[in-house]
Amino acid sequence: MKAVPTTWDDTRYIDGYPGRYAVIARRHGSDWYIVGVNASSSPVTLNMSPDMIAPGERVRLYSDDKNLVGSVSEVKADKKGRIKVTMPTGGGFVIMKRSNPDFHVYLCLGQSNMEGNARYEGCDTVGISPRFHMMAAVDMPGKGRLKGRWYTAQPPLARGNTGLTPADYFGRELVKSLPEKVEVGVINVAVGGCRIELFDPINCADHIKGQPDWLKSTVRNYDNNPYQRLIDMARAAQADGVIKGILLHQGESNTGDAEWPVKVKNLYERILADLLPIDWDKTSISVITNGNNQRRINKVMALAYLGKNYLWAASPLMNYSSTGSREYNREYAQKAADAFGELLNLVEKGATQYELVSYDKIGEVFYSYGQNGRMPGLTEVIFRGPEWDPWQNTRYGLALQYVPTPYHPDGGGNNLSPCANYVNYYGMANGLPIDDPESLWDKTHPWKDRDPRFYNDIVFDGCLITDNYQNPLPNIELFTSGASRDINTASRTGYSLKKFLHPTCNRYDDGWGWSPQFTIGISYLRLADVYLMYAEAAAQASGSPSGKSAACQLSALDAINKIRQRAGVENVNSKFTGNIDSFMSELRRERAVELSFEGHRFNDLRRWMLIDKPEYANKTSVEFKRTGDFDPAHPENNAVSGYHEEVIVSRSYSEKHYWLPLKKSDCNISAEFKQNLGW
Template sequence: MKFFNKIILFSTLTLSMGFVSCTDYLDKSPDSDISSTDAFKDFHNFQGFTEELYNCIPDFNGGYWTNSWNWGEDEILNVGTNFHFVYKVDQGDFWGWQREFDGWSSGWMDRQKASDFNPGSDRFGHSLYPGCWYGIRKANMGLANLDKFSGTDEEKNLIAGQLYFFRGWFHFELMQYFGGLPYIKEVLPSDQPLTLPRMTYKECADLAAEDFRKAADLLPVDWDKTTIGAQTKGKNQLRVTKIAALGYLGKNYLWAASPLMAKGTSAGTYDYDADYAAKAANAFGELFQTIDNNDTPFGLLPWAQYSENFVTSGENGKMPGQTKDNSITEAIFRGPVYGSGWGTSAWGQAKAYGGSDINDGGVIFLPTANYVNYYGMANGLPLKDPDSGFDPNHPWKGRDPRFYNDIRYDGCRLVKKETTGDDDNTKWRYADLQTGGLFRSETRGSRTGYFNYKFITNACNKWDDGYGWSPQINIHLPWMRLSDVYLMYAESVVAATGNAQGSATTTMTALQAVNKIRERAGVADVNSKFVSDPHKFMDEIRRERAVELAFEGHRFNDLRRWLLLDKYPYNVKTSQEFLRVGAINPTDPTQDAVSGFKEVQILKRDFSAKHYWLPLKKADTQLYVGFDQNPGW
């Protein structure tokens, strides 16, 4: 067929596996068609074709009016909210990710049918599952037509690098939730039977690694410094780079090395595949060497600008993970913000953190007390360590600075204004989170004794009215940032060598990598008592991931790959119960005293081996023999 319709390029698929027939479009008028050679003949056209792959990346924190993406033991919903996927996970109902089972509850996973997939400006039109299959087919179409390209070697490398990256990325995102799948490396014909069997996880990981490796070898560190990228200088922030490809090459290998993927649900939590862990460490090491040996903006944001990792202002092309002057970039990979205007803001999301009484929201995502306990002391020790200095009578004193950044606890000021218009004009100004306190309503306040303020400011309330295009309604989280890479590097080195002082490709040791993240936050280095024992040091790495990457969507997959999802205490959610002693200290609530400080279990999640993988769509598992459902579902 000489021509193919624009709709094939820019709109729909049939079947969730991404197969499309061109016969439906033969009756279209000639001016709605473009030549199959014109689409790929030069950089402008081919890049236009490739650009749509970016539109297949869902905005996971903007896929619903209020959203849920933290499905580990990290968050719990207020009583009465039962339609979000985090609630369904708590009940053991993992079918809830699918639109057939109320996919609106996790809109970023499966909002629409693959046949309805329309990656335009509507943020609700971008979901992971249909987007991945669509993107895989599109990447394969591009790679199959590279021979039609007429341009410079640089231009061809940029196109090919993006295509290889996205083919690897879409497969990886599916694999981490569903396990081994068919790894599709060609454009599958729509008029022939489907026969591709499910591969093992490692087989898929090997093929994804090939794609990420090719992408890393072809892509630039900085698009602005390429001949073609200079034409859009200052507007290339979303384009994938060598750094992103190396980051996902390492992540792909580390996931394959992790206990669940490497050895199955019967393995132990420290039972890694050392060979794959070494490959991961080498990829991360190459990433750090590339940053060190090139003039790049990649680095950790200063602590004072830490919140810039999670907010986009839309000013001067600024994206999340950059300093205000764009001189330092911590975000390695991120997706677009879809659309513009109030309807695409995180208005409802911002109201889902501080309680309904002060912001008139209805859904509240609350940090569990057991998760808040991962935030240790400023001296670097975990709360339960006998040398930590943690005092249950002064539980807010001397904590990790990230605790004060992310968490609001009893006595914190939540309203800036001096009056709130109530009978008692100070009634809602300070968080009364003690047992039975004003903010402890299970339906309108906190059922755990804490609020999550990592992504919002204290102006997020109806009296200060901080919603008007303020940071809290411009929440936009990166998929990967550099601090995550430091911690993945440390984990992979220890898994490969059993040594906190080990390193790979670079002179940085695993211990130094963890300490670099702590130093940015003002936390003391890992205590020497944890360094000599690889299991104890691995526990500190995992605790560091829990704190540094808190509420950014990583915990559920971390618990799964470490085989901790169904183990105590990772399968319970708790509240913090206590009574305040004396009055609130309005200038420094960290000094407040409490009594009866104890945890109380709210719920226990009764998981089994089947919960380590999400169930595939029933319709997909009925497409052909060999595409089997995950065990237990």
Template structure:
């Protein structure tokens, strides 16, 4: 923030005096004749919206942040041994400094970067510098709203609503990783010494809420239904709307009500009931709008589940369908060819970077249960009559989301021809101990692989990542299933009951969770988890781990629940086993295995300091009230 606080201090109207028709172009490179006056820059909707557009490009696209994209830092995923430069590798070893460019991140992460790149290139965009830049820009826009003379009331509300949303969103994005920050709600004068104190988490959350509540009032549900939005009809999916503002308002309240954030604000390591009630009622308002048919959002049918994350053969259509709520921008959908499509298989299968990411065995076994809705037994080497789990056939009759998300031993990866007969063995995922997909440098350390974000056919034989397949991968920041699960958690902990709905929506926490399970084709939560709020909370958290697996949520969930430092969440394991009997190429769930066991890959030695990322040393040296996080 050293350079970025100074940018806040130096803020002048000059930034606004460049007519930014599209933030996909770098306004700093425009010809001198394109420089216009302050009054012109803000006088009408077209000009002002051009100014606002740059804020969309301040949101990092974590899916495509660089040649290798690392965003799962819980106990859920592990990189191949080649990936020693990733933040996930450093997190496992307790080195949280490595989010910073100057401390090992280089250009490999999306939390930091060497500058405030707002051009259309996905690479080298960092949340830390861009957040401060965007907050300054939003404040400049808000302070110049009075110059918007040639505009309708609807146009003014759209501009103000977007600016307030982005100011709140970037503050929230910072405090969820770093704790309470100064809340900057004005353009700071350049002739005054910086003294803004770090607020408590709750104080920051309250300020975020004020901005988002106002944005909710100003923004439409769907820009296509406004006079202004009809000028860009059918191209408004990413524009900030009321549902996005409600979603983040509820999330902000739930985070404030979670044990970690409550503990640093009040000293209590429990849920804060009042914040949870606010979250529940906010999410309830959103879901009432959805279920009454007043929005463009709905859960995708399960057969289209992976459309949440990628499209193929649809002229690079943006992934997410009706379920994605908030997504980052993109400019070249085919960028996935060079990046994320090639980071979930051994390199000899996809010609990608040697760094690949794989689900951990502990995460798969602890969360992905059976088709009847029950979890696996604690000891996966033993049969479980209640759930039907058979350790010799461990992939049989599993939760249908397991098959949408996880590649297990024997799954057919290559669908077409393999010219080299010697490579025919690699048609199937050889993930057993000693199998080819366990190759030591780029292969799976855990015995599992992922298929959630990249299709099986994204391999060097079927080549689904080539231009002709039009594969476009873009993992959303927020989707509707997440809203239902956050609603369930907030309502449960706010109203302390499985059977009590919020004040704004009729579904109970149990009904909200069961709706997500029903979409996947599994029964509702079993009776054994309905005896108390605590019993149900553990199953709700498991449901969240399954439904939102590998979507960037787990690290923050473990942190806010104050479980990051606790067993078993500090352990990453592999699944070791041998094949037995005839290999079934038609149905890999029928393949028998023996000698199954979990082995520890790494133990993460965390202490309480690891609940927050450390701030940059240069930044905490700026002035006393901007102090370092405890333990760092």
């Protein structure tokens, strides 16, 4: 009973009679459970043909005999998909249908060639392996095929009047190369002459309106939504096997469309989002990898990257390259908001394994300590890259970059120090930026009453590094000419970084030693990033901070405030919510703070077309002296004098740096392969 799910994705009525018996089917992931009970005074015999069981398919039957003694057997559906079951009085049965990992399914879509433009001949209809199958995506009366059922893959594969497709011989050759126990299935949804836009599930209805009558006639075979038909058939196929790949043959109708590759990528990720499970650990097909599926692509990852693709396509940089406008593309922004909204709706109602961690555990999103090198992330990290010997990489690489003299274990020093102008993005606990007249920031007490993330991420002058008795300098000196301001071995900027460090990571406490197995792991994508990208997309799609997706109850403003509230920062001030430009200034600042030093900033500035602006190109240090009584227990309250910033580096970026150069050898392949502007 432990293996029986407690939550269900689908429930269907199969058969029954009031007061006598009932048969229902329930699905969890790709697994079906068909249950029958008999409350009548006599046995009931049924010849069922449930839609989820294919002709000839084998399933497991748990049944009672006349003495109500249970047994387990494997039964096979007949050629019409029927299974015969007898329920004794007071007894019942359970049919369990689980997907077969050795049945490999491929989705096929596109236009004329994939549809079957070529006429098939007699030789194409013989010698087909019984291990190669096709699922009919439409009824084919002339071929005796019903939609949603599997058949031997004899052409035609798309519709009754179509021809030979690339999928025909793809499948035939594939089964030859696979072990005998492996079978192959294809599902073909294709429309000759169609553009890629026909497979846009949201906008296909509007697209179809402008198409010729012959194409409209073909599309009616798929209820005017070929994409949805493909997904419906694919979901049905997941109950039988595993989807292994997607075959696309389309493009001639989009000749000259510079955005075609982006559209194909978005279509691919939309398919993944619609077909992948939320949590692989809750599927029967991943029993062997249960508990080790964190990097396995799932529905949440697919939705996140689908939204990110759309948001980048909507960005000023991409829109300028496509249309000459430096504004956001609202259509793509709306698509991004809808993808992110779908994801966040699942998260907000507790339907996923992901949630924002409480801020007292935020360090464990980036590192683990005393946990045998466990990869960090908790419930917030969605996607991260592979790691090889992460403790070694942390101990002898990542961690040492952040530790200045005299706390460095090898007598060296850090080479990564936050620039003062970047640290300025960390505003006040009242939610205002430090340059706002009402923020109450005071340059004589520059560390006081700051955003709590400032104290979590940044080492500033006077911070306690360690109270180990061996340490002659427990409080760091980051004032001008202080012990940790050496340009070669310590901080060049007046700050150091601790966001990714456990407090014991210094030469005296040896927090990176063998015993604690301190391990840093910075993810590619975490949930906080999704909330902020949703806020950006929803605001730009609607032109307002109150904008939202129909898929999610959160507004753009709500999404930002959710991240701030988690950290203990006041909400976005009303002075920034009156128009989109003011709101975007706070959103950009929020991304700078929440996602600081996680590898997003360079690309953010590029897509916003800001990287060549002086306020982003100039890097500064903070210079000051300590003044008054020094409080080692509360360094945030200490006073300074002569506080000012000095430019230490100016990046010489221009508009050509919005794009990176392409390899010359690639550009020389064809005259159409142009080098990026400026290179």
